[in-house]
Amino acid sequence: MNNIPVTAFGAKALEAALLKLKDVSRPRIIEDIRIARAHGDLKENAEYHAAKEEQSFVEGRIKEIELKLSRMQIIDVTKLSQDGRCVFGTTITLMNSVDNSEITYQIVGEDEADISLDKISCHSPIASALMGNEEGDKVIVKAPKGDIVYKILSVEYYI
Template sequence: MEKVPMTVRGEKKLREELEVLMKRRPIISKAIGEARELGDLKENAEYHAAREEQGICEAQIRDIEYKLSVAQVIDVTKMKNTGKVIFGVTVNLIDIDTEEEITYRIVGDDEANIKQNRISVNSPIARGLIGKLEGDEVSIVTPGGTKEFEIEQVQYI
């Protein structure tokens, strides 16, 4: 089984989500029991809705438990800052063409959210940055074309 990188924050978020789902389990079971008491199950909308909710909840629990079982939690705050871009770091970049500054945090697939500047380790930009050092200039092929960046700062936060 191949391990999947995940930040400490990502693991915490998944564990919190799992806890919420585990608390919903008995509530859903109770709703199924109450719906059964209403009679004919073939035409019982409450029963079918509760069973569907139970199926969704159980699938989400299995999914999160699997993700946690294959997670390799990486805490970059405990690593020595060498200025090298690795999983979990925050990278300040300067777009060489526009001189615009942008900051990205390199995270796991499930944690990625471009609106919050968290990019997946598997994204073209992250793959182009991994292994590079502060001060390096990189050329990255993205779906929108080739981008040129200078790595201004690498933060292990």
Template sequence: MSGIVPLTHKGALRLREELDRLKSVERPKVIEAIAEARGHGDLKENAEYHAAREQQGFIEGRIQELEYALSHCQVIEVGKLKAGSKVVFGATVELVDLDSDVVVTYTIVGDLESDIKQQLISVSSPIARAMIGKHEGDAITIQAPGGSREYEITAVRYLD
């Protein structure tokens, strides 16, 4: 990861909360699990110890990633953007699939805060790149694994 990391205000808050939880809850819990596993004897054949050490590695890696991102981020106040109907970072965009008339809504966010289950898509994703710079009423084509899909942008909102 290098350079400036764009984040929405909500995304930055969620990452700070995750960092605080990792440092104050998860890290002490795994340190306690390691100490308990050490008490069981031989570390060479101690699966609990090795699992706890592996978990500690994941936690420490995520802490480093979050600390880096938060120290190198540019928090973008989406509610203050005055982009009108133009799609830019932070926009919540409603799309209609021109083949099936299915309506989908996505919010364009930074890479670290993307979560497709919550309709938060990364600014670097193919669908977001296809939408950036377009306006309400424009049609876009997205290359999907099953072929190209045509969508129309029906609404662009900037929510905080």
């Protein structure tokens, strides 16, 4: 199996999500099932079936997170060679060559990606185009509306 790259922050977030599922969600659902069973006939007990469905979802999510945690490779960007290259974990400021607008992204793992926080997946088209390039380079990103050319203004190595 392949390792899953993740930042230290992303690893902590996954661990926190797992802890919440195990320590909060699982016991609550068990209690919901116990209460629903007390209502009698389970065949037409909507509360019971809803709780069992939620239990199935939570248990599946727990297994998924545990698998990811067992396969993850934590990458500490501050310990990487700071040679100005775009690599996993770096924060990159780009300039759109058409309108000269600037945007900053951090390249992170799939589970950490959140465009509203300017964190993009290492598997996204823009991250793929950036990887291995360095400050001053121009990159072409394949987008649904056509190619976009960006100039890499800066590459930063911080958490």
